Amino acid sequence: MKFFRKHFYHFFFSFLFISYISYSLIVYFIGSGKYQKTLNTQALAGQLIWQQNNCQSCHQIYGLGGYMGPDLTNIMSDKNKGELYAKIIIRSGTQKMPKIDLNEEQIDQLIAFLKQVDESGKSGVNPENINYFGNYSLAQNSYE
Amino acid sequence: MNRVSFYLLRFSLILLITALCVGVAAAFVFFDTGFFNQFLPFYKLRPIHVTASIFWILTAAQGGVIYYLNDYYKLEHKQTLLIKASYFLWLLSIILILISFLSGKFGGREYWEFPPILAIPILLSWALFAIHFFKIILKNKGKKPVYIWMWSTGVVFFLLTYIEANLWQIPWFRENVIRDITVQWKANGAIVGSWNQLVYGTAFYLMAKIGEDENSAFNKKSFFFYFLGLTNLIFNWGHHTYNVPAATWVRDVSYVISMTEWILLINIMQNFKSKISEAKKFLNIIPYRFLLASEAWVFLNLILAILMSIPAINIYTHGTHITVAHAMGATIGINTMILFASLFFIFSKRDSNFSLINNKTITIFFWSANIALLFFWAALILAGITKGYYMVSLSQTFETAMQHVKPYLFIFSITGTILAFSLLVLSIVLLRAKIFSNNKA
Secondary structure (H helix, E strand, O other): OHHHHHOHHHHHHHHHHHHHHHHHHHHHHHOOOOOOOOOOHHHHHHHHHHHHOOHHHOOEEOOEEOOOOOEOOOOOOOOOOHHHHHHHHHHHOOOOOOOOOOOHHHHHHHHHHHHHHHHOOOOOOOHHHEOOOOOEOOHHHOOO | OOHHHHHHHHHHHHHHHHHHHHHHHHHHHOOOHHHHHHHOOHHHHHHHHHHHHHHHHHHHHHHHHHHHHHHHOOOOOOOOHHHHHHHHHHHHHHHHHHHHHHOOOOOOEOOEOOOHHHHHHHHHHHHHHHHHHHHHHHHOOOOOOHHHHHHHHHHHHHHHHHHHHOHHHOHHHHOOHHHHHHHHHHHHHHHHHHHHHHHHHHHHHHHHHHOOOHHHHOOHHHHHHHHHHHHHHHHOOHHHHOOOOOOHHHHHHHHHHHOOHHHHHHHHHHOHHHHHHHHHHHOOOHHHHHHHHHHHHHHHHHHHHHHHOOHHHHHHHOOOHHHHHHHHHHHHHHHHHHHHHHHHHHHHHHOOOHHHHOHHHHHHHHHHHHHHHHHHHHHHHHHHHHHHHHHHHOOOOHHHHHHHHHHHHHHHHHHHHHHHHHHHHHHHHHHOOOOOOOOOO
8 A cells, every 4th residue: 555655646647548548549449430431542542632732721621720711521512612613623723722733633533532521421510409518419410 | 068958949949930930921821812822822831830830849848858857867968879869850850841841842731741751750859859858767766746747748648649640641540531530630639738748847847946846846736737637638639529420429538528627727716816926026037927927828728728628619619710729829828938938047047147138128028929919819719709600600601701700810910920029039039148158057
């Protein structure tokens, strides 16, 4: 008991450290919940194009990223935007967005990535889903 | 004399100046994007600003820790080969990162957008620093003060979370979009917690020295708050991903743990009276002023962080400028203020006249920085509330929301420029200190 008391801080740190490792593994293996789809080869290539052109500095996915341009999580299923709109913007740029130097194959890969992101869920949360605990359900996003 | 710690501290100031200048330019891009696109587009400016800011914090904290550790254990201030190699790699990789951004070479993720190959020297440099750090810690037996626990935690967890931030390079992690985003933001959330441990540990060390109260670094209350911070580092990252359709418990765990931050807030409120009498006693000491300012910013940011951690509020704040207000409040209001305290503390020891000569300049720009930051922070919160209201409550488009946000961004840019200028003057005052002119340790 004396030994335990003397080294209490070390024990508690070890406990938290083990918790960190365990929780990390749990998040890696089951944290994605029911969503088990994987990106296809084309979308994986598109994901790297997204990173190499630093799209995240201006755009968001699930509200994470820059603030200059709109969130692109659900741009593909947006009835006012969609694939053709996205392709035109990528090819020619806008007043705000510089033209990105990509060939047709790369544009298709980027579009494939955005399509699969779109299929993973909805970025916005409906305020009507908030419960008494200040939490909410993402049931409307189909994977919960 | 351990010159490496001074080299790191001076290099950190150059990084801060870079972050400030590029940050001001990036703020004005919102008003004339076309003009900036011709020379330095936003997608280049933002990573330079973010990287220079992050590495300012890490480098200044690292330099301080090396210096204080030598001071605490009364070691000879000699630079070892390990720490020299660590410094060389650190310097080289940061320069290469900035060059890669300027030449338009990216490839990484948020915060670490540089080509992933550059993650290797950063990791190696930190590992060498960690070996140097633990060689000293383990050689010296005995009960350790809380700040050494905090520094140790920061050193270890930066290494772990930085590796985690690079796990996306293994295809299994990135091929599932939800897993990918969850792991990426788990790492990014915890990595901030890890450098906070380094910086808050420094604040603790400084306060123990200024107040000549080493006992406070050993008492149970200090350790309680250290462990609370560590628990939040490990579990409280989920507010980044509340709206990501991952497993429900990811959000629940984070929500519950984040509510423990109320304890910190209540503690600050309880200590308010004693803080005032402490301030009366030490306000003439320059590092103390910066520490006091950081405590005020902890209070304000904590309120914001607690509110943002409530999912019902988070749906309005997520992806808005309120997140930026929180980030700026923490990096400038808390981290930068503590690191300035640390730099003024160390440099005053090396050049005893420089604080005295520059006292008036330091006082003026200390106040202008904090007042400008308050307006800058408030403008971002108002911008975020406006964006959240138009996009979530009124379901308006991004373009419409941004039209209403623009006036606040104008205030943000103007106050940001005043803030940057103030911090720039303080950095120049520090850079002009004659820290190599004598042989004091």
